[in-house]
Amino acid sequence: MKSHVWRPLFVALGLVILILVARVFVVPADFGIGERGYMYGWHRKGNEEEWKKVTVKYKTKAYCKECHGEKVESIGRSPHGVLQCENCHGPALDHPKDPPTLTIDHSRKLCIRCHAKLDTPSSGRSKIRGIDPETHNPEAECSLCHDPHHPNLEELKRHE
Template sequence: MRSHVLRPLFVAIGLVIVILAVRAFVVPADFGIGERGYMYGWHRQSNEEEWRQIAVKYRTNAYCKECHAGKVESIGRSPHGIIPCEECHGPAFNHPKDPPTLTIDRSRRLCIRCHAKLSTPSSARAEIRGIDPEKHNSGAECSLCHDPHHPNLEELKRHE
């Protein structure tokens, strides 16, 4: 009966030893080192320069506001004001140096992500007005009839 307890114990101890041995070889020595260790997330001091070399792909609405203040303020007062500009217009990487890279996604699937009617609403997402994408102008882009910068709530209510 003694072996029934010892065998699983030895297996567990063996697994712990294997995990610690693998960790010693796989995890860099400077991982998590800092004034407060792991407190601020996964960090490796030796790759800080690598991260500095990566160009920022997405900016904030504040970046867009530098040149497009009127549009940003206008949409900020609308129901779509919480959505970052780059959600529809794409990443601002290299903009305004190369404006053609900033394209607008006019596909239905972009709008349907939030505006498809939920069959089983169970979250705050259910508070967003939804449509049946199969029945509501299924072949057309949403922006042909709806201006995303000025969404009209009364218009959305009619399509429920």
């Protein structure tokens, strides 16, 4: 065979060998090794301690319910009950130590990200009742007229 065939083949083989050698130095030894034998995944026994040191930024409704049980129960019976509290209020990291860190966002942008009417409804998000933010009280915060903890379905129907 001519050299124009062998050269690209040697280059390709060289790259494969280079990648395999680099893998030995870059990939941790316990990558892909699990209790059930060889498997790929993000979990490695060797970095469990690293993950234990990671601070969890978001909590759950159960965390909020410890102090705000009435609000969590109340909103749980509303259409917004499927949302986590932190979707609107922000992350609860360090909340008990420093209550002002938990923000209450009253901006229209927060509500509009779910409640803007979709022009081409093709997802599950299209089942949420939407408004035209350009014409529906464009200068006002939504919470002036609507209580997000007690959304009224009849009121939402009027705005469709």
